Amino acid sequence: MTMNLFSVFDPSTLYIMNNWVSILLWLIFFPSIFWLILGRMNIMYFYFIKYIVSEFKPLLLKSSFVLLTIISVFMFIMFNNVLGLFPYIFCASSHMSLTLSLALLSWVTLMIYGWINNYKNLLIHLIPQGTPGFLMPFMVLVETISNIIRPITLSVRLCANMIAGHLLISLLSTSLISSTLYMSGFLIFGEFALMILETAVAFIQAYVFSMLFTLYSSELSY
Template sequence: MMNNLFSIFDPSTNLFNLPINWISTLLWITFIPYSFWFIPNRQFMLWNLISFKLHNEFKTLLGINKFKGSTFIFISLFFFILFNNFLGLFPYIFTSTCHLTISLSLSLTLWLSFMIYGWLNNTQHMFIHMIPQGTPTILMPFMVLIETISNIIRPGTLAVRLTANMIAGHLLLTLLSSTGNSLSSYLLIILIISQILLLTLESAVTIIQSYVISILSTLYSSEVN
């Protein structure tokens, strides 16, 4: 049972003897609406509405020192995580965001780019940011140490947050569904209703987690300017 339970997160599991699990990471491309029609469909209008709302919010968070077009990096990150999380809820589709390979690659790449740019171009601002205003002189070395540690673990916390939330929901759904064979009719109805409610909750978690990751990445980037 344990082998079957955790095999849904195993990237080496084959389908028809073909190791194509990681290809599910690219399935989100098929959800991008086409934009060359004269009359846009509802999917394209919804896509534009979400992108416009996110653009305004990220633009506010980045402040006046932002680069033009920098918000589209975080909008793309939001949609990438959203569709990969959402596709993982379908049966027999590999959930790539349950692995630190994907989540840590995204967070570490963004964090490193922010840090390299900040320390090379805004060195004084980066040093000032380590010591909050009004800190006593005797506590300054400790504040620098604490801020340095909290800054270093940021990509790890982003990756673990996304991975843990995705794994927890999938494991709970799998564990509950594995008990269906031994239940009576009344309990089976209750199990089905609870599974539907959990699936609804997981659908909300997919949106919330993609939004949280993109918002935190935006806040981290705004600190280097």
């Protein structure tokens, strides 16, 4: 039972041979800039991007060049989370191999940029303002550890939330097969409500990952 439940996260047990190709499916939904007249989906996509930019831009007043990268990361994660809810599409964002790679790449890039261009600001953040003198060595240790584990917390947060939702959907689906006619109605309603919730979680997790990336970037500019 447990092996069958977790097999949805194993790329070798699904029907599609090369499941990691699902990472590239989000490119299909990108609007073409060469279209003369924008379709309804393109207009909705444009206003959605405009709203996301208005959310992140105030946090990056002095380093707005990072905004394009953050929006790209947001769209990449969001499309992978949403597409992973469709049948027979592999959910790549539920794997640590993808989330940890993305988080490590983002974190290492920010660290390299920060230590080269603004190392004084990074050292200042190790000791919060108003810290007593006898606590300064302890605070440096705590802040250093919290900075090092940032990519781990970013990746685990995204991966764990996607796994939890898919497991609940799989549990309800397997229960629906062996349930009675009376219970099937409740299970179908629960499955429908859970799918709506997971769609919201797909957007929220992409937003949380990108927002934390934005906050980490803003530390390099003050």
